[in-house]
Amino acid sequence: MNNFIIESQFLVLSKSIKTSKKDNEGKSKEYGSISLYCPDTDEFQKIMIFDNYSSILQRYDTMKKYTIKIRVSIVTKDGLSKTYMEIL
Numbered sequence: 129m130n131n132f133i134i135e136s137q138f139l140v141l142s143k144s145i146k147t148s149k150k151d152n153e154g155k156s157k158e159y160g161s162i163s164l165y166c167p168d169t170d171e172f173q174k175i176m177i178f179d180n181y182s183s184i185l186q187r188y189d190t191m192k193k194y195t196i197k198i199r200v201s202i203v204t205k206d207g208l209s210k211t212y213m214e215i216l
Contacts, residue, residue, distance in 0.1 A: 130202040138164040138196045140188045145181065160185045164196070175213050184215055
């Protein structure tokens with residue numbers, strides 16, 4: 129597993145609260161989504177937020193720049209890699 133932290137100026141493009149698809153029991157969960165743009169690297173990031181999403185989304189306004197720290201974890205299992213991001 130690889131872990132690192134990115135700290136940069138990000139432009140918040142959009143943020144929203146979404147609902148997951150219903151499971152076999154007909155239940156769904158809410159989660160947050162935030163889209164960011166980093167002008168330094170010319171990259172876009174979309175981050176899904178499952179824990180404390182409402183308090184994290186309230187910190188940021190759309191179309192404004194913020195210094196944001198993101199913890200990135202890359203997990204490789206059975207030859208497949210998944211990337212997890214967490215806003216600190």
